[in-house]
Amino acid sequence: AQRVTQPEKLLSVFKGAPVELKCNYSYSGSPELFWYVQYSRQRLQLLLRHISRESIKGFTADLNKGETSFHLKKPFAQEEDSAMYYCALSADGNTDKLIFGTGTRLQVFP
Amino acid sequence: KAGVTQTPRYLIKTRGQQVTLSCSPISGHRSVSWYQQTPGQGLQFLFEYFSETQRNKGNFPGRFSGRQFSNSRSEMNVSTLELGDSALYLCASSRTGARDQPQHFGDGTRLSIL
Numbered sequence: 001a002q003r004v005t006q007p008e009k010l011l012s013v014f015k016g017a018p019v020e021l022k023c024n025y026s027y028s029g030s031p032e033l034f035w036y037v038q039y040s041r042q043r044l045q046l047l048l049r050h051i052s053r054e055s056i057k058g059f060t061a062d063l064n065k066g067e068t069s070f071h072l073k074k075p076f077a078q079e080e081d082s083a084m085y086y087c088a089l090s091a092d093g094n095t096d097k098l099i100f101g102t103g104t105r106l107q108v109f110p
Numbered sequence: 111k112a113g114v115t116q117t118p119r120y121l122i123k124t125r126g127q128q129v130t131l132s133c134s135p136i137s138g139h140r141s142v143s144w145y146q147q148t149p150g151q152g153l154q155f156l157f158e159y160f161s162e163t164q165r166n167k168g169n170f171p172g173r174f175s176g177r178q179f180s181n182s183r184s185e186m187n188v189s190t191l192e193l194g195d196s197a198l199y200l201c202a203s204s205r206t207g208a209r210d211q212p213q214h215f216g217d218g219t220r221l222s223i224l
Contacts, residue, residue, distance in 0.1 A: 032209045043113075044200065053195040086153065090209045097143070097166045098202075098213065100153035 002027050002091045006101035013077050021072040021104050023061075023087030031092040033070040034098070035061055039083045041107050047072075047085070057081070077108045112136065114216035116201050120144075122222045128189040131219045133201030135182050137215070141165075141207030142184040144176060147198040147218070156199075159184055160207050196223045 003026040013019055025031055035047040047057045050070060061072045070087060087101040099103040115134040123129050124212035155168040158176040159178035178185040179186050182203075188195055198220050 034212070036215075043217050044215040046214075049210065049212060051210045097155050097158055097168070098145075098153075099155065100145075102152045 002089060002099050004087050004089050004099050004101035006085075008104045009102070010105045010107065012107040012109065015079055016076050019072075019074045019077045019081070019106065019108075021085050021087075021106065023070045023072065023101060025068050025070065025087075025089050027068075027089060027091050029091065031063075033061075033063055034088045034090070035059070035070075035072050036086045036088055036100075037083050038086070044086070065075050077106075079108050079110055082106055082108045085092055114201055114203050116199075116216035116219050119217065120220050120222075122224060123191050124224050125193060127191050128187060129191060129221060130170050130185055130187050130222070131199055131201075133184045133186075133203075133216060135184070135201075135203030136214055139203035139205050140198045141157060141204045142178055142182065143204075143213060144184070145200040145202065146170075147200055148196075152199075153179055153200070156186065158207060165207065172221050173191050191223050193223050195221065197221060 005024045033050045036044050037047040038044045059074045063070050067078045084103050084105050088098040115185045117132045141160045143158040145153050147153045158166045162178045173189045178184045198218045200218045204211040204213045
């Protein structure tokens with residue numbers, strides 16, 4: 001079965017601390033993975049995707065096929081990073097079907 | 111460029127009624143997907159439309175249906191509403207629906223069933 005697991009509902013850190021939001025997936029094929037973010041009172045938006053291998057707002061995520069993980073990392077958290085983060089898997093060949101994890105709320109304290 | 115627009119923003123219905131939600135994708139986007147978001151189940155895929163054809167469907171009962179028009183605008187319909195249908199319904203669009211393309215989400219329609 002195709003599944004995305006985000007084990008932490010809430011992650012609280014202080015400003016300047018490193019952040020790692022965990023995401024594990026279950027999919028037998030070649031996955032396309034994404035991180036979406038929802039800031040307070042804003043719509044869900046794409047943060048980054050593994051295929052781009054890019055860093056957005058200081059966040060990076062590396063696909064580890066051996067561990068079936070796609071953890072989101074940032075070396076120094078900022079208060080404006082406080083938001084809800086969703087890991088998502090696109091499993092089907094030619095459609096927009098995304099399978100989302102349950103999300104992790106990141107709180108960054110000053 | 112205008113983003114994905116969903117109407118209405120809020121709806122209150124009673125059990126047994128039916129409801130139609132509307133989604134206008136970003137100009138030039140031909141793929142429209144619908145998701146249901148609830149506190150208990152999170153974000154769940156409902157269906158996807160591309161060029162007026164349903165291309166994929168999630169695990170929802172037949173009471174949930176949708177369609178897409180030639181201008182790519184989409185509607186979803188829920189008939190015989192149940193209390194458990196109370197949720198935020200999100201629409202997302204992308205240019206072609208290819209796996210590696212990001213989806214752009216609307217603000218959603220919050221449906222409350224009394």
